[in-house]
Amino acid sequence: MSTTSAYMTVRGIDIDVIHKEIKHLHIGVYPPAGRVRVAAPERLEDDQIRLAVVQRLPWIRRQRKELQDAARQSTREMVTGETHYVWGARKRLRVVARPGRAHFEVEGTRLVLYVAPGSTAEERRTYLERWYRAQLREKLPTLLSEWENRLGVSVPKWTIRRMKTKWGSCNRESHAVWFNVELAKKDPASLEYIVAHELTHYFERGHGEAFTKRMDQHMPDWRKRRDELNGMPLAEERWES
Structure with missing residues (x-):
């Protein structure tokens, strides 16, 4: 399955965009920092992806808040065995x-x-x-x-x-x-x-094609490192577009 990567910022939230050979758009929110990733069909343009993210902003913000609340609730006691x-x-x-x-x-x-x-x-x-x-x-x-x-x-x-x-x-x-x-x-x-x-x-100020090209040039495996850093999503939704 072929993939391409890009970035965009929507209402102050940085979005990782992965274009894949898939039918529907998926939005994921990843712990611990609340990174948002969109897996989008190859046919979708940036404006269509941006619109889908804007429409799901309330859901995205709820997931990010859950992450922050969970971090506060899981304060370590700093005792032997942790x-x-x-x-x-x-x-x-x-x-x-x-x-x-x-x-x-x-x-x-x-x-x-x-x-x-x-x-x-x-x-x-x-x-x-x-x-x-x-x-x-x-x-x-x-x-x-x-x-x-x-x-x-x-x-x-x-x-x-x-x-x-x-x-x-x-x-x-x-x-x-x-x-x-x-x-x-x-x-x-x-x-x-x-x-x-x-x-x-x-x-490069943003996360567009020029940014991606520089990262590809100097760190070819940056996508793998990024995905390992962000881990699994707290939640993921399919968004039909």
Whole structure:
């Protein structure tokens, strides 16, 4: 089955568009960031796809809200036995209470937190986020340098943030780039995809044909990385058009 990929933005929501040899249009909302993907028949034009998305915006927004509500409800207690992800690998948390500075160590399939006795769950969550940020700060300089050289650009400033609906973002005027702290949970290939994606925006504002062509040139497997990063949809609807 042949496929082609494109992007569009509808009412402030970024949409991945995949053209396939199918009869009906499908709209999916993917966790954890609420990425929206449309699988569309090859015959449909962009205006037809945009109209279908606009007509389904209330449904799309409900699904994205469910994702955000679920994220708030699934706050981790940071106790021994919980599962956490580190660079795409599932780790079982072990909490060791002992005096001294709080820190994490990866020991095989375990993520070990050494923390002072009496620490609260909120304090442990704060330690984990700081550790995730440190993991990103360790990997990003090398990746950014590699892609700066590959694309012939310069990244004057980059920041790690917690973002609800995006894996990354960039300012085309200042060339500043932001990365979602959640990327430390994903496979390193996903982090490289986001680096390439955001730096490609230095040249192309939107996600149209020119953007896709640049991504194809510099990262031929970017679609596979994108799909693995976004995972399975929270919900999917078929839309007959």
